[in-house]
Amino acid sequence: MTVERLADWLANTNPGFFILFAALFVPFARSNIVRALLLVGGPAVALVALINADGLSLNLSTLKILGYELVLYRPDSLSFVFGLAFIIASALVGIYSLHRRDAMQDSTAMLYAGAAVSAVFVGDLISLFIMWELTAIASVFQVLAPRSQDSVRAAMRYLVFQISSGLLVLAGVCMFVSATGQTQFALIAPSMAGLPVGVMDIAAPGAVLILAGFGIKAAFPMVHNWLQDAYPKTTETGAVVLSAFTTKLAVYALARYFAGLEWLIWIGAIMTVFPVFFAVIENDLRKVLAYSLNNQVGFMVCAVGIGTQLAVNGAAAHAFAHIMYKALLFMSMGAVLYRTGTTKATDLGGLHRTMPWTTLFCLVGAASISALPFFSGFVAKSMVMSASYADPALFVVWIMLLFASAGVLEHSGIKIPYFAFFGHDSGKRPQEAPFNMLMAMGLAAALCILIGVSPGWLYRFLPYEQVAREYLASDLWTAPHVLQQLQLLVFAMLAFMLLQWRKLYPAEAPGLILDVEWLWRRGWPMLTSALSAPMRQLGRWAGGQAGLINGMVGGLARQAFAPNGWASAKVPFSVTAVCSLAILGLVLAIALFR
């Protein structure tokens, strides 16, 4: 009885809530074992709950607030794949950070993960907004965790972007809700092939605002800097945590609400291309990863924009795979950071001697992101490429994606392992990463390989399972496909070696590379310092207009009525007498002549 009820309860509760709930106890966990139990147990329960979810029944769990129905749990195949990825990532992160004893960071990381998981499973705009903001709030602590002046400032910038995103979503949601009264995505528009994706018409009230909000979180071009700004400033675990959830949540939201929106194709295409240039010259390897993250998300956004069943599958699959291998890459860089204190390419090299396992896992991650066949990237990215290739109108896009693939291969697949673990010997001989890190990396690497070798496992979970199966059966392993990818790989490798050999590889800029970030990092202070004088003026005005009036009127009045002023000088009675005569004359004149 109780077991049944427990199972029922588990099946009807948003899995994210378990993680959130577990997170609340983390700060109070004194012993390592309890901590480990919480960090891994929370996601584990969530996983159980998710797998137990009884199909796609709607409105499993609703709550009425202020007259709006909040759908707290509404799983379907789209959210399932994202949720699964998030839960796994959350567990990996938990394991990865076990060596640290930072209650704040652990608990907020878990809150963050929980909020992200919850976000993909809630069924309405308001709940989405709440979870959206929760991820923002919880994630900022990852940026703050190093506890330096720098990180505090970066955190503020990060938070401003995240909250702006949330506020745009809020504004859009409010506008949409007030116009349509509808909050549940499942009821907004007819589903595409039985699955509610791309439910929102861009012409709907507030839709543009919502899209902009999603866009910030997805790090659309021009508003992407928070990502490159914040991620490299985190602790070794922080970047791992951050890389897993935020942008992918945005991708999920874009897919859910805006799949098929043509703008997204182009935005995504641009996103894939432009980080390549920065990534190539960037010195800080974690920042390189951040750029590459941007680029990878571009693929997903592009796929969402294409919006066919295959494309949506591709986006979801790529997101899943990406979470794993990007986490793996960040973990390996985190291990390097943890052991050497830096991730600057110029300061590293030759670490494979003492950190073999880390090197191995990093290579798995690099292979995955490079979409080497039999690694997870290949399985996912192919689907996106095929989707874009399928539409002749998108040929240019396909070319762009191809170029970006080469680029990512170059900077993430080759540059990172090469500079960190091989390349010129920096002389550093750090210890191998701690066991918990290795374990997390190992699990992630195993997943990357598992998916790459046996894509059916992942494809099962994809939104359009049937389409995915067909793709697996007929397209994935075809020769041209595999060959094309291998060619790309080989030529990129050759190019890299050639350039390196001829010393033509662009030098890593040792300083800070500012792109549009300039606007925020330099422009904002300039703006504020330019505005501060008028603002202070404004403040003085706003605070002191009472004093101003007081000064003007009071001054005049004081002149007149002060004891020696003209209006209060003692009037001799003769004047009063004359006044009385004058008044008499006045009244007389009025009375007589009117």
Next chain:
Amino acid sequence: MNGGELLILLALTLPLFAAAMIYAVGRMPDVRETLTLVACIGLAIVAISIFVRVGQGDPPALTVAEPLPGLAIAFRVEPLGALFAVMASVLWGVNSLFSIGYMRGRREARQTRFYICFALAMFGVMGIAFAANLFTLFLFYEALTFVTYPLVTHAGTPAARRAGRVYLVTLVGASVLLFLPGIIGVQSMAGSTTFTPGGLLNGRVDAAAGSVLLLLLVFGAAKAALMPLHGWLPSAMVAPAPVSALLHAVAVVKAGVFAVLKVSAYIFGPDLISTLPAATWILWMAAGSIVIASLVALTKDDLKTRLAWSTVSQLAYVTSAAMLPMASGLVAGGLHMVFHAVAKITLFMCAGAIYVATGANRVSEIGGLGRRMPWVFVAFLAASFAIVGLPPMAAMWSKFLLITASFGSGEWFTAAALIASSLLSLVFLMPVAFRALFSPAGDGAGGEFVRPGGTPVTSLVALCVTAAACVVLFVAVEPLADYLAPIAAVSFMETAP
């Protein structure tokens, strides 16, 4: 005398009685403060009983006197007032707890007068909350001004006296020049000033007269600190922190917006408001207030002043809510009144706790302090989130409702101001907690604690309680909103799709 009348009478006389008793035992601080706490608890119980009765559809009413025909001192509780009373009385208790620590920690002079004035202020607040007509409201509204004056000038310094003068002149000046004329106008148009569901003036005035009255009444309630009548609020920050906390975040300023809400709901009514051009003008003014005050807050280094400017901005939210030609705006306003109060009192208590422990009152002095005062700054952080309107803080709901109502009534300008102000609040509030908690130690003038042992425990408990309340109310918003629904004659259950 039935139970309802007795309850109202109790709510009014309890603070008075407490004031007298505090005066009597003024020489014994322990007894005095115990007495204050007992009174707080008593008043809270009474207020909650009234709250419950109103919820059961049995609103207490009481008529005390009728100086002139048609001009009665009368009380009649409605949901908004009951909520206001509960909020004020409960927070009085919390704040008293805080005050004990603060005042002792600072070794402040004239503590007996301080507690007496607080009790008297509660008397004013109860009267305002339960008033059955504008005249009665005005009566207690003025009383509140006068009894809080000694609190503003508590320090007795020339600066405090100057601030006190600004306080009095602005508040009473606006009352006399604007509010009272407005009341008289209402009386002469409608023949009474009784708060009537659906709007006393509805159908009795034309757009021009209604607009003038609305302007008079809204700006006359200068406690709502709508620009340009906001100057008193930042300058009143010379007062001790508990005063800023309870009065200038909760009781006094909320009395102002409460008056605005009451006027909107019961004197004009949503139907009339929607036809008045002045409502739109006020909305613009409020939007300006929201943004300008937030911008000014950015430039302030003094923590309490920064918070005060934020209050100016937040109060304009409620004023906006009252002016929206949409019934649900009123509910949003009522909710925001409460949620903001809880958050702002936390912030002020934190500021006080910092000051009492370290003597620091500037944002630039608090870097790294969070390591030694984690609870204070975590509470500060939580309350900051609430001010910005982020989940899981209750203020998110009111802001959400408010923005929805703004869009729903086509006032995108207000919505934009709300959004912008949220972002600005983020920018001026977050760095405070971040710098304290996450900057390396010794960033600012950390130094030794001025008071050995740091923040007094009672103060700490108080601010943690309210910080927690910010979160708890997030979950409890639904019953509160349902409770308030009658004031706007809307039911969320029915009107919402």
Next chain:
Amino acid sequence: MTAPVLEASFALNVALLLMLVVLAAAVVWTRSLLAAILLMSVYSLVSATWLMVMDAPDVAFTEAVVGAGISTIVALGAILLTRGEAVRVSWKRQVVPGLLAGLVGGLLIYAMSGLPDFGDPASPANSHVGRAYLETAKRDIGAPNVVTAVLGSYRGFDTLGETVVILAACIGVALMLGFGPRATLAPPAGAPGDHHVVLRVTAKMLVPLIILFALYVQFHGDLGAGGGFQAGVIAAVAIILHALVFGLRETTAAIPPQAARAVAALGVVVYAGVGIVCIVNGGGFLDYDHLLTPQIEAMIPAGLLGDPDKPHHWGQYFGILAIELGVLMTVSATMITIFYGFAGRTIDAIAAELRR
């Protein structure tokens, strides 16, 4: 002025009024205060003459006694305490007031057009209440002099008020001047008292005569011009004369200032007392018809007051008599008090008081 006849009285009127204008201008013009006082005295005298010509003997009498008589004495006493000359005032400062006065005066002359012609029998003053008085005074009051009837009975309450005004003035002067150190108005040292022997002898003879005249005026008020006011002033003049000639010490020995004040107050008590007695006897205040109860009337020997069968007005008669007595007391005592107040307040005495 319906008929442009140049009657004698008209010429006289014009002449007297012209004199008044000239006198008034002279008062304004002169800077010597002594001259101004004397000119004002003359002014009063001329206006009394003019009032006489206008057939208003009662008013003329009062004007002569009060305006030309006692106020001159008091004013003279006052200038003893101050400078003899008025301060020069720049003409520029007089322009505006002067213009205003001219303007208002012009308006007033214009307004005169609204008043009825002088002596018009159909004018409201002559046809309404005034006429009623003439018709009913004999019947109601029984007094031959209608003026006295009006003052004493019809408008007795006014007269009470006026008496009280005088008492108030008495109290005022006593309050301001009646206390504090003072030089006695003794003959200057070195001047032997018998130096003024003629004056003394004359004065000794005059004082009783003046008092007698005062009593005549008092009691004859019923029949002709006169009454308590004039009689009081005349009586006071007798006392003042005594003080001037024999020295203040002598006079105050006979009539102490306290006594004078007391008499002034008692005068009002007598007057108001009559009113109260009327009330007690069942009438209204000052309703003299109720002054005498039937019992008292019965005690009056028959025939003493004329034929008891004819309609009689004993109450009115006694009432007017009594109030006139009250007026006499208050007026004379007040005049004496005022005189006492001014007399002897030399500059030295005031300086001494200021030093205190």
Next chain:
Amino acid sequence: MQLEALYVAQPALTAQAPILAIAVPLIGACAAALAPSGRAGWMISVVAAMVSAWMALAVAGEVMREGVILYQLGGFAPPAGIALRVDAMGALIALLIGAVGTLAAVFSGHSLAAEVRPEKHTLFQAGFLLAQAGMVGLVYTGDAFNAFVFLEVSSIGTYALVAAGERRDRRALPAAFNYLIMGTIGATFYVIGVGFLYGATGTLNMADMAARLGTLDQNAAVQAGFAFIVAGLGVKAAMFPLHGWLPGAYAHGPSLISLFLAATATKAAIYLMARFLFEVFPDGAAFGDMFLQWVLAPLGAAAVIVCSLQAVFARELRRMIAFSSVAQVGFIFLGFSLANASGLSAALFYMTAHGLMKAAMFMALGGLAISIGARRLEDFAGVAREAPWTAVAFGIGAASLVGTPLTMGFLAKWQIMEAALAGGRIWIFAVMAAGSVLTLVYVGRIIEVMFFREPAPGAPRAKESPVGVLVPLLILAGLSLWFGIDASLPQQLAQAGAASLFEVRP
């Protein structure tokens, strides 16, 4: 409180009450002048004033029951004889005079000892009673000339009474002189005006005059008479800018006189002006309306603003309050200028309210003057600590002056403002509001100094007023509060009075 149910005296006594209210203080004045000692004079004064007040109360009750009371003096019917004619308006003002007079008389026991030379006490009490009798007479009389006589009765004595303040403040002498000159000008104007009216109508009885004036509003003499009367009464009522006598007289005279005059003197003159404006002169006469609209209202507004400002910047406390009195007269005139029943009713109510609060304020200052001879505002720093009850009573008066709710002053301002709004005179409404704020400013200054400032070191310490002062003081303050909560007594009278003048039923 239902005035109709008020029987405070036997019917026989009630019938004579109007004249007794005048005659008793009159005779009392004589008795006081004859009294052997200041103490005896004081007792006579108290008793006479009390009887007068009692009679005024009886009259008020009778008026509410019977309407207008006519009392023929000498048994002659008007217009031949003089008659007292009391309506609700007169009953109200007389009641105010009686009440304030009684309390002032009680108060004088202590204050005179401190302020006036002992040998003058009996005469002082006599003068005081005369002033009171004069004012009641002025209010009750139905005869225009009789009113002049009583105007003089009430004034002549007070000139000297003001001067008696010289023991404490030498400036009382020039102030009294000023007062005398201006008062005389006012009275002269008035009597000239009455002369014009007599010439035009042949009667002095106001009711009769009103009847005969009905057709005479085009007559130049009537118009001139009007001008003289309103100008003369304007001086007496301290209509701006003819108020030059007032600040000095109130500021430098003895406390007793300041308080009594401030509470009653201008009220009586205003009352008389109201009688003429709304009763004697024909309704709707162009000159009357023009005067109200173009002279009285602007001057009232000017008084409110200018004199309030003068009060704001005044340095001496009593002078401040004296300026405030002129400003308050402005408020009352603003009420009058509405020329309707509600405006007049409000103005009457305001007069009562102002009388009570100003009396309380001046009495409190008098109580403080016993212990400290302070003049400047700063000298009163911190007196609230030394003399809490006195300060509180002063504060209540001041609160009423500002128009703080729950005081009579609030209801007074409320009524005038409501009447102004109902009459469509927005600008009057605005001036009222602005004036209230200015009032607040100067009262705020006083309160701040009295209650919140530390006394200067070495300054003389104030002492709590003696019981003899405190009791009447608290009664006055209490009345200001009581009528702020239950205003039915003055309200009924004011409304009935205004209604009878405008011949509408309330």
